[in-house]
Amino acid sequence: MSSNRYTPYLFLAPALILFLVFTAYPILSSLLLSFQTLENGTYVFAGLSNYARLMKDTVFFEALKNTFIFLIIQVPIMLGLALILANALNSKLLKFRGFFRVGFFMPAVTSLVAYAILFSIMLQDSGLINQFLSYFGVDQIKWLSHPFWAKVSIIMSMTWRWTGYNMVIYLAAMQNIPDELYEAASLDGAGKVRQFINITVPQLKPVIYSNHFHYFNTTVI
Structure with missing residues (x-):
């Protein structure tokens, strides 16, 4: 005993x-x-x-300001995309759901070194992204050296790396939402968008709040 x-x-x-x-x-x-x-x-x-x-130290306050910029801009974009992707990949009408789930999650398990090298190559002055934008008449962007575009580059790379990770968290939570709620809403004439707003998001509030608090905690503290 x-x-x-x-x-x-x-x-x-x-x-x-x-x-x-x-x-x-x-x-x-x-x-x-x-x-x-x-x-x-x-x-x-x-x-x-x-x-x-x-x-x-002026450098400290500059770094602190940049950190809050990433917190205010990058985190909502990343979590919003993760929520939308999770909802799309939770649909039973989608084929090859397992393939897409693994594909979106793969960046989260990519080596940090490989991920940094990949984006540094893509964001070079003559990199893949500038070459792609040149077809639309966009002038070369200094992604890695311009103060503004360097921040955009970091936001892009962080979003690419961690969106799939948060998507899996939301997806796991969505699978615990009873199907009866969606069936009842469908009988009442609610479309997919209304079901997402009035059922999915309210049911995910604890997970959404937890994720926001986690990123605020890790970013600020």
């Missing part, structure tokens, strides 16, 4: 140990390090001097 009482903790132990070693410890270690400075090869307590210097 006593052994059964500890069984849940044994199952939780591996995940808890990994969390403590690779998440909790680095965060606490970094926090303590922020109150120290290196003098003569050893770290000594420096109080809030590092934070005082940070508040005077």
